[in-house]
Amino acid sequence: MKKKIDIIENKVKNNERITTDDAIFLYENVPLGKLGSLANFIKNKINGKEVYFNRNIHIEPTNVCLYRCKFCSFSKDENDSLAWNYTHDDIISIVKSHIKDKITEIHITGGVYPNRDITWFTELFVKIKEIFPQIHIKAFTAIELQYLFRISNISLEVGLKKLIEAGLNSLAGGGAEIFDNEIRMKLCPEKGPAEIWLNIHETAHNLGLSSNATMLYGHIENYQHRVMHINELRNLQDKTNGFNAFIPLKFRKQNNFLSYLPEISIIEDLRNFAVARIFLDNIKHIKAYWPMFGKENARLALHFGADDFDGTIYETTKIYSLAGSEEQTPVMSPNEINEIIEQEGFVPVERNSLYEKCL
Ligand code: V47
Ligand code: SF4
Secondary structure, three states: OHHHHHHHHHHHHOOOOOOHHHHHHHHHHOOHHHHHHHHHHHHHHHHOOEEEEEOEEEEOOEOEOOOOOOOOOOOEOOOOOOOOEOOHHHHHHHHHHOHHHOOOEEEEOOOOOOOOOHHHHHHHHHHHHHHOOOOEEEEOOHHHHHHHHHHOOOOHHHHHHHHHHHOEEEEOOOOOOOOOHHHHHHHOHHHOOHHHHHHHHHHHHHOOOEEEEEEEEOOOOOHHHHHHHHHHHHHHHHHHOOEEEEEEEEOOOOOOOOOOOOOOOHHHHHHHHHHHHHHOOOOOEEEOOHHHHOHHHHHHHOOOOOOEEEEOOOOOOOHHHHOOOOOOOOOOOHHHHHHHHHHOOOEEEEEOOOOOEOO
16 A cells, blocks of 8 residues: 555656556555645646735626526526526626726636527627627536537537637536446436537637536546546646646535535545645636635645635626525725735736736
8 A cells, every 4th residue: 555655646646647557556545645745736837936816706697597506406487586686787787887997807607598599698798899809718517518509509619609700718617427428327317428519619619619527526426436536637637738727626516415424524625625736737727716615624725735716706607606605795905815826825826718818
């Protein structure tokens, strides 16, 4: 056992790629402290002492969704009293209200909604860019795009090109869940096989549109499934180099069909951050998405491979507050984020969506 840890450590220290078997070994056998020190070694090599964040808002145009993923606490029927559905005017006034906050990014994702075709989105992006030409629009999970292009009767390539022309700057990382198709069918059958998600991101990358990648963990998957997932991402990144960041997303249990499952511990979260950092040698940034598991846990993740704190999220997201996260109204000021990063011994760097430093 000791020998195997030493072999993996040697690979890490000598810039050699670890194998999927090594990653499973790390998950199964290696103590948290050792995982942290290996993850830190790599983080330090890639990002030094810097920890990134941005000034952003999230807009969820609707929580009405045709799908019913088992882990989702967000989706509602159209006539549900808790459903919302923003118009262009609603969204534009939200955007205008945050000009004063000097935001650099708008993250737009929502339910799979039947009554909006691609024109609804291209017109929205054009309106946003009219008021805010420099803003970076990060939008859509691959799952939303798949449905949008189907109802708009348009191919993936043509659809992406139209969205890019209207102002789309990158894709969000959601909808990846877990790529193992057996688990995927149990969790979110309507989303279809993993190949669809991977193909949409690969096509986007080939058109010059970068994206993020997520993994939903801590539900009914096992370590093999997680490693297979990050391996698919590493393989695709080798081909396209289009992923900006990897975001581990911890399953939160409130108000969904999987509420009977226990949530995993923070120790397991940190182990997962560390293994992802060690394995994904070709994805530069690992995001500690604080609305998902709280700012105090995100702070700890900075010592286990994470180098990005996401952002201020002035206009909050409801995906995680509805699922029982510690953060019920997730908003942070740049000062508060700076302070946390500094308290942990790192150097805060305000970035744009492509990880260029904001001066
Ligand atoms: O795909 C939904 C996850 C994702 C739950 O790209 C849940 O920068 C845990 O992808 N417990 C959407 N996870 C959010 C997302 C995201 C968030 C922040 C930044 C970025 C980015 C992307 O949220 C879904 C799903 O994997 N999710 N419900 C839940 N109960
Ligand atoms: Fe709909 Fe997304 Fe929730 Fe699935 S995770 S039910 S696609 S909102």
